[in-house]
Structures are given as structure tokens and as C-alpha cells.
Amino acid sequence: MTGHDSDLDALIACPVCDALYRMAEVPNGGRARCRRCDTVLMAPRAGAMTQIVMLSATALILMIAAIFFPFLEMSTGGVDRRSSVIDAILAYSNGLMLPLSVAVASLIVILPTLRLMAILYAIGPMMIGHAPWRHATEAFRLATALKPWAMAEVFIVGVAVALVKMSGLATVSMGPAFWAFVALVLVTTLKDTFMCRLTVWKTIEERQR
Structure with missing residues (x-):
């Protein structure tokens, strides 16, 4: 895998407004929300x-x-x-x-x-x-x-x-x-x-x- 492919794999898109974010660890019980539309992206x-x-x-x-x-x-x-x-x-x-x-x-x-x-x-x-x-x-x-x-x-x-x-x-x-x-x-x-x-x-x- 090239560095460019690795960078793409680390990105996630908001399912509502398509805003792109770099994936980060979210602790259990926490929530990651889209800054643009406030949609919950991750909630482990x-x-x-x-x-x-x-x-x-x-x-x-x-x-x-x-x-x-x-x-x-x-x-x-x-x-x-x-x-x-x-x-x-x-x-x-x-x-x-x-x-x-x-x-x-x-x-x-x-x-x-x-x-x-x-x-x-x-x-x-x-x-x-x-x-x-x-x-x-x-x-x-x-x-x-x-x-x-x-x-x-x-x-x-x-x-x-x-x-x-x-x-x-x-x-x-x-x-x-x-x-x-x-x-x-x-x-x-x-x-x-x-x-x-x-x-x-x-x-x-x-x-x-």
C-alpha cells in the first residue's frame, strides 16, 4: 500500500453532508460528530x-x-x-x-x-x-x-x-x-x-x- 492510499483509508465522510474527516480513535461511550451538520459519525x-x-x-x-x-x-x-x-x-x-x-x-x-x-x-x-x-x-x-x-x-x-x-x-x-x-x-x-x-x-x- 502506498502512502497516498494509506492517507485515503484514514479519511471518513459524513453520510449526510459528505464532509471529510481524518479518522481518530473515539473512546467507548464517546461520540464523534460532524462539525458541519452535527450528524453522529462514530459512537462506539x-x-x-x-x-x-x-x-x-x-x-x-x-x-x-x-x-x-x-x-x-x-x-x-x-x-x-x-x-x-x-x-x-x-x-x-x-x-x-x-x-x-x-x-x-x-x-x-x-x-x-x-x-x-x-x-x-x-x-x-x-x-x-x-x-x-x-x-x-x-x-x-x-x-x-x-x-x-x-x-x-x-x-x-x-x-x-x-x-x-x-x-x-x-x-x-x-x-x-x-x-x-x-x-x-x-x-x-x-x-x-x-x-x-x-x-x-x-x-x-x-x-x-
């Missing part, structure tokens, strides 16, 4: 990788429960009906509505699950002190790219709005999958709070050498 925490892996594994279990358990139960006119997330996806699987079914399945199930699995693959071995597995860089890059497209929280907000509108037409009760989705959103949010992307990138690069 002691034991963060363990917390990220545990929360990701928990979110993956909650996702499985949210998919297969009953989501809602509606009662109207003496007729009871239970529906799951799978039922909601398959409801649009015929004819011209098939693309909508694929989009719903992708945004609330497939992409969030893929992102959680990519995080576990990239960070899991490092949590126990091992070198990252092969293609850990690509896995974490995929997890970062999928973050805006994993929309389980948007789904929950949409369901809440629909429940308000349906409350006058039928008796609606939430099933275990609904609460699993709520817990999934909370756990995912907490996991993203603990995860400092630059710290993860730096750790992967150091342990791959």
Missing part, C-alpha cells in the same frame, strides 16, 4: 457487538412468530375470521394485484429478514473474538443498503390506521403476531441505536488482516 460502545447480535437474533425469532401466528381476529354478524401476515400477502396474489403482493412480502418480511441474517453473518463471529467470515464485508454492505427498504414499522402504522377505521364495522382483536410485530419494531430500533456503522466497518477491516 462497550459490548455493542454482543448487544447487536442478541437483538438481531431476537428480532429474527419475533419475525418468525409474526409471520405464522394469527395477526388479527375480526368478528361481525356472528362470523369470526382470523388472518395472519401470510393471509394478507396472499390476498393480493391473483391477477393484476400480484406485484402488490410481491411488494408487501418483500418490504415487511423478506428484506427485513435478509437484513437481520446479513447482520448476524457479518458480526456474529467477531462477537466471540473470531475473525469475520468470508464475504462479511459484502454482508454488512447489504445490511446497510437494505435498511431504508425494511419497512416492518410502516406496516404496523398502516395496520393501526386501518384498525381505527374498522373499529366501527366489526369487533377486532389483536393476535399474538400483532404484538410480535410491535416487539420486532422496538427491538430493531434499539439494535440500530446500538450499531455504529463506522465502528463495525473498522472492526471488520482490522480483523480481516
Whole structure:
């Protein structure tokens, strides 16, 4: 590696305003912020990788429960009906509505699950002190790219709005999958709070050498 390449590797860019900074050591519990837009650039925490892996594994279990358990139960006119997330996806699987079914399945199930699995693959071995597995860089890059497209929280907000509108037409009760989705959103949010992307990138690069 030339001196010029080494200088470039020591630079980090703010993800919001693209301001360049020279990478420096940040102590656990500290924060490095962009001087231009105040975005947090690095925020390492002691034991963060363990917390990220545990929360990701928990979110993956909650996702499985949210998919297969009953989501809602509606009662109207003496007729009871239970529906799951799978039922909601398959409801649009015929004819011209098939693309909508694929989009719903992708945004609330497939992409969030893929992102959680990519995080576990990239960070899991490092949590126990091992070198990252092969293609850990690509896995974490995929997890970062999928973050805006994993929309389980948007789904929950949409369901809440629909429940308000349906409350006058039928008796609606939430099933275990609904609460699993709520817990999934909370756990995912907490996991993203603990995860400092630059710290993860730096750790992967150091342990791959």
C-alpha cells in the first residue's frame, strides 16, 4: 500500500453532508460528530457487538412468530375470521394485484429478514473474538443498503390506521403476531441505536488482516 492510499483509508465522510474527516480513535461511550451538520459519525460502545447480535437474533425469532401466528381476529354478524401476515400477502396474489403482493412480502418480511441474517453473518463471529467470515464485508454492505427498504414499522402504522377505521364495522382483536410485530419494531430500533456503522466497518477491516 502506498502512502497516498494509506492517507485515503484514514479519511471518513459524513453520510449526510459528505464532509471529510481524518479518522481518530473515539473512546467507548464517546461520540464523534460532524462539525458541519452535527450528524453522529462514530459512537462506539462497550459490548455493542454482543448487544447487536442478541437483538438481531431476537428480532429474527419475533419475525418468525409474526409471520405464522394469527395477526388479527375480526368478528361481525356472528362470523369470526382470523388472518395472519401470510393471509394478507396472499390476498393480493391473483391477477393484476400480484406485484402488490410481491411488494408487501418483500418490504415487511423478506428484506427485513435478509437484513437481520446479513447482520448476524457479518458480526456474529467477531462477537466471540473470531475473525469475520468470508464475504462479511459484502454482508454488512447489504445490511446497510437494505435498511431504508425494511419497512416492518410502516406496516404496523398502516395496520393501526386501518384498525381505527374498522373499529366501527366489526369487533377486532389483536393476535399474538400483532404484538410480535410491535416487539420486532422496538427491538430493531434499539439494535440500530446500538450499531455504529463506522465502528463495525473498522472492526471488520482490522480483523480481516
